[in-house]
Amino acid sequence: MNINIELFKLFAISSAFTFSGGLAMIPMLHDKLVTENNYLSNDEFYHYIALSQSLPGVTAVISACLLGEKINGKKGRLAASLGAILPILFLMIVLTMIYEVIPQTGIIKYIFIAIRSTAGIYIFEAAFSMTPHIISKSKKSYFLILGVFIVVTFLNISIPTIILGCFIMSILMTVRERYL
Structure with missing residues (x-):
């Protein structure tokens, strides 16, 4: 399979199904880019993740740009960044329309609490795995x-x-x- 399509799919899936942004994506990205495909070493991966945390802007998109560029140049950067942006853009448009219509009580309130708690777990896992490297x-x-x-x-x-x-x-x- 084309490496750019792989990058697009990986970042699209990780940005669409991990809550709370860039830090929550790190375990999934590490698994695919370092462990499974050996596109990067551990140190390279965490170097780019740490760098994306220190630059201004959306961490998920900056991570996608840096990692995509390292793996496959400008085409990799474009594929990875589009993969990180498009699912969230679509999802945010749909969710904003739904959010405006649904009252914020009852089960909806508890769904948001559950999402918030899972996001914390992903961020903790990312911070724990990054600590020795950065x-x-x-x-x-x-x-x-x-x-x-x-x-x-x-x-x-x-x-x-x-x-x-x-x-x-x-x-x-x-x-x-x-x-x-």
Whole structure:
């Protein structure tokens, strides 16, 4: 089968059937691109995933562009990004029309709760599998990850606030290490 068709199908399936975006797609993408097809090594895969997390924009699309480009050049980038975008575009249009019509009570409320909880599981799995590949081996990194996990899970602080806090903390730690 054509590699571009494979990339399109993989990203279309992963973006259509994993909730909460780019991070939830990582286990499925890793399974297909690294384990089954050997298109990338573990380190290459996680390097591009970490890079896609640090660039502005939609993580799923950036991941698709970076991984597709690495695997098959510009054609791979186009196929993977279209695969990531088109199912979600169609799904969001349909769901928005349905959401406007259905009252948000009863079973619908519980369906959204179930979707939200499964999304958390996918994100946790992705973070757990990425951790050894993208962080340094210092104890500070592990404490930072644990601290961010606790803050996100239990204190309900917004993600932009957490990112800003981590940014400020990294600047302070860098200054302390270099000048003190």
